[in-house]
Every structure is written in structure tokens, then in C-alpha cells.
Amino acid sequence: MPNFDAVIVAGVTPTIWEDPRAPHRGGVPHIYRRVVLPVAPALATVTIHCHIGTAFLADGGLGGNLFVAARVAWSGLFPFPITQGVGFSAAIALTFTADMAGHQELCIRRPGGGAILLSFEVE
Secondary structure, three states: OOOOEEEEEEOOEEEEEOOOOOOOEOOEOEEEEEEOOOOOOOOEEEEEEEEEOOEOOOHHHOOOOOOEEEEEEOOOOOOOOEEEEOOEEEEEEEEEOOOOOEEEEEEEEEOOOEEEEEEEEEO
């Protein structure tokens, strides 16, 4: 179990997924993270902040256990770029281009702190 949380700060629209073959459980709808596909040459950027408790810490406050972001799966001609802030591994930015439509997955981990997997639909 991770000892941190990943908060999506910008670039994603939570969207309800309706499918009669997969009905909702009670009053809880199925929701996915939608990233609006940009029109070339524009880019779509998703910003994620990793928090320990309620704190958004610089690398100096992480005791050497920095956040590492890696692609798990991607769609399109090439993998999406991942950028982490210098001295701020808790700040993660993903960039998508017009030819990256489809399912994208990201893993954020921290040594001794577990991992979180996030999925995005670029459409």
C-alpha cells in the first residue's frame, strides 16, 4: 500500500462512462480520466502532484526516497513524455500530442513507499 497520494491538478476531465453491459454499483457511477485530444501543433498537459499526508514536499524533505514516474502502457506513434521538476520529483507533467489518442497508463512509485497506477483516455 502506498504511503503517498497522487493528486491530478490539471489537464483531466472526470467523465462518467455509461455502458448497459456494465451497470453501476448502487449510486456509484463508473468514471474515467479524459484528456482532450489536442489539435496539432497544440499539446495537452496533465499535471500531477504527489502528497505525503497533506504535504507537497520538495526532494530535500523526502529523505532520499524520491518519486519515480514511468509509463506502463501507451497508444499512438510514440510514448508520451514525462517531466518531473528539478528538486521536486513530486511534481509530474505528462504531455500528449494530436497523434496520441487512446489509452495511456502511468506508474508512480517511491522506494519503500509503494506505487500508484493511473490511467488516462486521450480522446
